[in-house]
Structure formats: structure tokens, C-alpha cells
Amino acid sequence: MDDILKLDAETYKELMKRYMETRDEQSLYEVEQASKSFIQNNILPDEIVNMHIQALEELYPSLSEDIQYSMNFLLEAMIAYGIAHQEYQTLREKQSELKSEISVAASMQETLLGTTKPDIEGIDIGIISVPAHQMNGDYHHFIKGRDGSLGIAMADVIGKGIPAALCMSMIKYSMDSYPEDVMSPKAILNSLNRVVERNVDPSMFITMFYAQYLPSEHKLRYASAGHEPGYYYNAANDTFEEIETKGLVLGVTPDTAYPEYEMDINKDDMVIMLTDGVTECRDGDRFIESEEVLEVIRYYAHLPAQEMVNQVFKHFERLQEFELRDDFTLLIIRREV
Amino acid sequence: MDDILKLDAETYKELMKRYMETRDEQSLYEVEQASKSFIQNNILPDEIVNMHIQALEELYPSLSEDIQYSMNFLLEAMIAYGIAHQEYQTLREKQSELKSEISVAASMQETLLGTTKPDIEGIDIGIISVPAHQMNGDYHHFIKGRDGSLGIAMADVIGKGIPAALCMSMIKYSMDSYPEDVMSPKAILNSLNRVVERNVDPSMFITMFYAQYLPSEHKLRYASAGHEPGYYYNAANDTFEEIETKGLVLGVTPDTAYPEYEMDINKDDMVIMLTDGVTECRDGDRFIESEEVLEVIRYYAHLPAQEMVNQVFKHFERLQEFELRDDFTLLIIRREV
């Protein structure tokens, strides 16, 4: 370290000497470059002032005493900035460790709470879920029933990041113990509602949408707990309709009833499920309209479901300048035959 | 902000003027204090050099051109430090947000995964569990059976912080569905072992110790999955013995058998369960010996169980200079009647 200091003090002096002789912009450019390398070598700002003092002493030995004293004054003023600069280094290391820890946790979350998109005859499924921070507070889950039915859960914890992800694990593990393929959507929400109400802070809310698709009957049965409304694309009329539901968010009171609904899904129809991270995108200062989401989906509707959701995500990612405001989850199911 | 700058530039000039006149230590003390307030007002280091230049110009108008140029050179060298200083501010805000998020998660972990120390006639229970980071990777759980028995689980995920805490939630929620008061310790470990093996990354290990105390028979039944050995204090002989067990850590292979053991607990006997955060304390460079833990426990053995564990923790906290290396969990049960 001392050797680096001596080298840099020499460099500084030489550059200053050149500047004093030429007074040209090139010397200023060179000291700017040098300062970047000083910072990388962990040289503190008060050390730079010291280099300046040394250089002045060597280049101008007959320098007025006044100037020498004034430089010592400046040096004293800089010591605190030197401490701050060291704290900055430490903070960068801590931040790096912390981010690394969260990375591991995020990856573990993927392992523990992840789900596989099932293969169901006659249906094309596309799913994308991207967290705003490193840990995802949106949750989704597929289950293929013994009777060939498809169960889809989608949930959103109010909040983002680590607390939301922790809360989500409670949902997942509770559901793990349910015989989902024989429970109805409203029964599942009922059960989860009681789990959440028992366990979770009153300030924490979880929205959820549970749907079951029965391929043999081409019917979709669903219930919602305050979740962002999904959409149904009617292929025959080429129109999108909002899937209207009633149902309180999970966890408010233990005895809430969840209405259950049913709809027919015809060939080429689509069902779109999402979280508010999709519909509450921002374009600069402006919130987008839900029609915009549908427009973008329509634009990519010719693609397979998975590519559709991927492209829609990319569109909104760019729109928000690569800074998601909330966890983004989008699922599209299309009946193919 | 500009007003603060003008005020501080004035302050700097006045202080420098005083220093140039008196050349005394008091002026240097005063500029040191001023620099702390400059930093709090977000004034950048290159701005300080600029204040110096202005002050020199005003106090020494006939200053040699050479010195002016040399100061401009120093200023140029400082710009990069100004950028770094601003990055430091931003990083502190980010760090603060991140820590806050983890705090919320830690508090949620307490809510979701917490357990209450039960009241069991004739037994005095003391428990303390302190995470090394904000989130606890050690887990413990009490259950009071319908037959008056006491079930105690203690687990340690290899690792610390957020990933470990996430993994722990899987243990907790799995156990939530077990009829613990009718399952034997080895059956519980068996079941958890399969859960962990199915779900968890091969690199992740969880150790666990499960014990059941049957107060009517004064018997302790227990099994261990690679957990840190506990200790048994024999009141009659005034001796500590290690509770030896065999059993693989959870999650290695799905078919591991967990031997189950039984011991009699006489009046005034103690059972000590802990994680390796206790036994692997460090005193400077030296790891402590397990005897030291027992010595400290002996030292406080006259106290009620809860105060005992609290004091033992404080002892090792001080020893490690207030920086825990691993999550610290210690439980002591004493049979009183």
C-alpha cells in the first residue's frame, strides 16, 4: 500500500508539474484519469490533498508560508471526508454480502416454492413471474389432478421483497397439504383464509385467484380473494372481457364466504390471469390503462402462449425503463382443440 | 441548498482567515467540527476545495497565478471523489431500505414461525434464540400434548440469514400438519427427513433434535438428526454428561432410520439442548471448548432456567465482542419436583 502511495504521489507531482508548465487541458484530463485509479487503489481524499502539499513543497520550495498553512487548513478539513470515504468502501462490501445472501435466498425460494408448468392435452399454457426486487412476493402454482384437471393458484402478498416471500411460503406449505384435485376453488380459498387469518399480522394482506380447468367439459371454475381481475378472450367475437368476481382478500375475517363461478371455454378462447404488477405499470408519470395490457396481448396473440407472455413482459419492462415497480406475474391459457 | 453552500463557504473563509492570523490549534479544531457539519449537509469534497479556492481569492487577491492554477489542478483531481461521495449517500439509503426490509421479514418470521414456551407443572424451562444476522436460521418449537407431555423441536439449517430462515419455514409448516403429541420423535424426524430430501437443494443440510418429556413418568424420549449433542445434568452426582445420539442430518437419503433413546429425569436434573452457535463460540482466535459452556452453565445454575440461559448468552455475547458468528440457541429444562 505504501508503495502504491509513493507511486501515486510521484504521478501526482509529475502531472501537476506538467500542468504548471503547460496549463493545458490534457494535463487536466490526465489527472482526471489518475484520480479514477487513485480511487480504485483506495487512496483517500485527504491523502490527495497531502499529495498536493508534498508536490508543492518539492516543486516550489520557496512557497510562501501562508500558502503552506492554508493547505494544512484544507487538509484538516478533509480528514472527515477521508473517514466517510472509508465507510463507503465498507458499505459497498456489506451491500455486496447482503445482496449475495438475498440471491441465495431467492434461488432457494425458487427451489422451495417453485412449480412446474404441466402438460395438459389441448391447452397451451404460458406463465411468467418476475420479482421487482430479488425475492418474489407473487406466487403461482400448478397442479395436475388425477382426473386430468388443471388447478391454478395465483397469489399476491401486499408488499414486495423478503417479507412478502416469507409470507408466501406459508401459503405454499399450507396448500401442500390440501387434496387440491378434490377441493373446490372456494373451499381452497376458505381454508387458506383461515390459515392467513390465524397466522399473519393484521397489516398483511394476501390476494388470491384459484381456478380449475376441466378439459373434458371445457369448463373453468374459479373463485377470487380480492385478486386483480383476470380477462377472458372470446375467440368467436374477438373480444376481451374482464372476469368479474367478488371475494375478500385473505386473512381479514375467518368466516368469509367465497363465491364460486363457472364459465365455458371454447376453442381458441384464452384465459388471462395476472397480478397488479402487470396492470399498475407506469409509463413515466402515468399509470397505464388496463386496455393497454389487452392491446399488447392482442398484438402478440398469434404466438404460442409462452412466447406471448414473454413478449408482453418485455414490452412493459422496457416501458418502465427496466425498473419494475411491483412483482409481475402473467398467465395465459389458450384452449387449442 | 445554495444558501447552505453560501453559508458554509462564508464559514470556511472566516475559519481559514482566523487560522491564517493565529495559526492555532483551536482553528483547526473548529474546521474539524465544521467539516462534520458540511458532510451532514451533503457538501461534496470537491466543493470544499472550491471553498478553499474562493477563500484564497478573497483573502489573498494578489495570490500568485501559479498557486491559483495548482488549486484548479487539485480541484480537477477531486471531482471523482465528489462522485464517489454521492454514491456513498445513495448506498446508505439503499442499505437502510434493505435492512428495513429484512427487519420486517425478521419480525414476520417471529410471527409466523414463533412458538410459546409452555407452562408444564414441575418443570422450569429456559429458552433463548438469537440470530447472528437479522434472520434466524435456528428454529425451535414447543408443543404441549393433550396428555400433558412436552414436545421440543430444535433445528439448525446449515447457513445463516435469509436463506436459512426460508428453509426453516418449510420445517415449521410441515410439522404444523403432524399430530406431534401422538408421533414418536423418530417418526417425526423420519417424516421431516423425507420432506427435506424431496424439497431442498442437496447442498442444504438441516440438523434437528426432537425430544418428548413425559412428566408423569419423568422420562425423556429423544432422537437426533446430526444435531449438536445436548447435555444432561445429573443432580445426584453433580455431573454433566453429553447426550450421545446417532442419526444422519435431514435430507440426505429418504430412508434413513433414526434411533430413539430414552432416559430418566430425576428431581433437579437438567436437560440442555443447543445449536452449534453456542459451542462454536470464539474467544479471539481460539474456539471455546464445550467444557466452557458447561462451566458457565454451572456458574449460573442457581438461577431459574430462563435467567440461566439469558446470562449464559450474555457471557458468550461479550466474549465474542458482540458479534455472533452463528445463530445462538440454548434451551434448559430443569425438573423441579
Place this chain on the structure above:
Amino acid sequence: MKPQSCVNINKEWDIVGARQLGRDIAKKIGFGTVDQARIATAISELARNIYLYADHGQICFEIIDNMEHKGICMVAIDVGPGIEDIGQVMEDGYSTSGGLGAGLPGVKRLMDEFDLQSEVEKGTRVKAIKWVR
């Protein structure tokens, strides 16, 4: 707005020329010493990016002088490889870690307004404005 003055960036030496021009304009507008240095450093960073990553490019300066305020506007354009991951390039740490050394977050801090557009294999355009305090 007054007419633009542009500097072509082909060789490392052109970075110095751009700095000089920018500093002169800044001085003319009335920026103080430390702001002149900050402007020169911002120009340096933008010009250096062109020099290092694109074949060639240009930095143009404009004086903005209206009712509300006076300032300098600089636009750095190149038809280089473009920036693939803008989010990552704008993430802090790029400035002083010496990573790829693009230093764009630093430019954003030195100036008052900052806009970045880039397309892979098409090029990059950075616009930055600093107002006289």
C-alpha cells in the same frame, strides 16, 4: 438557442478537445470553477465511451438561455455497438469500481438532466444538461 458546436471523437486526443470546448462554453455561460470542472469531467466520460466502445462519434454543445435559466446542453452520439443492458449499465458501482468504466451513473450525478437512448448494433445517444446555479 444558439448554434451547436460539435467535436468529432476519433482518437483519444479528441477527448481533450471536447473537454476544452465544453469548458470554454461553460466559462462563457457563467459557470463557477467547480462546475466547470464537473462539466469537463462529464464530457470526458462521454467522449471516452465513444472512443473506447464505438468507432467514432460526436459530442455537440448548445447554450440554453431562456427566461428561466441558463445552462449547457451536451449530446454525445455514436453508431457503435449500443448498450445491451441499460439497467445494469446505469446501476451504481460502475462509476468508481472501475468495472467496465462506462461511468454513466457518474455523468448523471455531475449533471442536472440526463437522458440515455441506445439500441444494440445501432448506436447510443446521451444527452445531459447542467444549469447555472
Place this chain on the structure above:
Amino acid sequence: MKPQSCVNINKEWDIVGARQLGRDIAKKIGFGTVDQARIATAISELARNIYLYADHGQICFEIIDNMEHKGICMVAIDVGPGIEDIGQVMEDGYSTSGGLGAGLPGVKRLMDEFDLQSEVEKGTRVKAIKWVR
């Protein structure tokens, strides 16, 4: 080891005296200009803590001169209220956030060796050493 020189800290003015003494000793030992300033700042922080939080106290200096290296050793002692949460006081952020302004993490950074002992209602003892480079 040479004999100690101590300064009693009762009034704010004594902080200046402690700085002066420490700086003179540092100069005598052969510390360079910037290290002298760092030593003075460290002394300032320790003395200020005594002045602000304890009734009175003392800072003593020793010159360490042995085969291996030369350095200055400062010990700040007070019988004040003591520090309740040493972990928190030593956590970074205390130095420049202006929080309680104890600044002990800063002292730890300015010096090479640092030791802190404190007991609630008994007092505090900080020892710090800086070696000539």
C-alpha cells in the same frame, strides 16, 4: 516506553489542548502531515466524547519506540455513564450520520489499533495506537 503525558478534559477548551499535545508528540515521533491531522482528529473525537458525555476525564499519550516500530499510543479514560450498547455504538454510520456523534468507528479507522472497554455507570476506556508508516 517514555513517560506519559496527560491532559485533563473538563471544558471544551481542553479538547484543543489535547489535540495540540498529541500533534506535538506525533510530530516529534516523525509522523507525516496527513497522519498528524488524523491523530489530531482522533484525539478530538475521544476528548469530545469525554466532554459531552462524562463529567470529566483524561487523555494520556505514550510514545512507543521498540525494535519493530514507532508509534503513538493514546488512552482516553472517564468515569462517566459508560456505554450501554457497545455493538450499536461501534456500528458504522455513527461517524458521519451525526447521530449521537460519538464517532468511535471513525477513530477506529483513523488509527491502527483500537480497544474499547466500558461499563454502565462505571466509565469508559478507549485505547488507540497509530504506527509510523
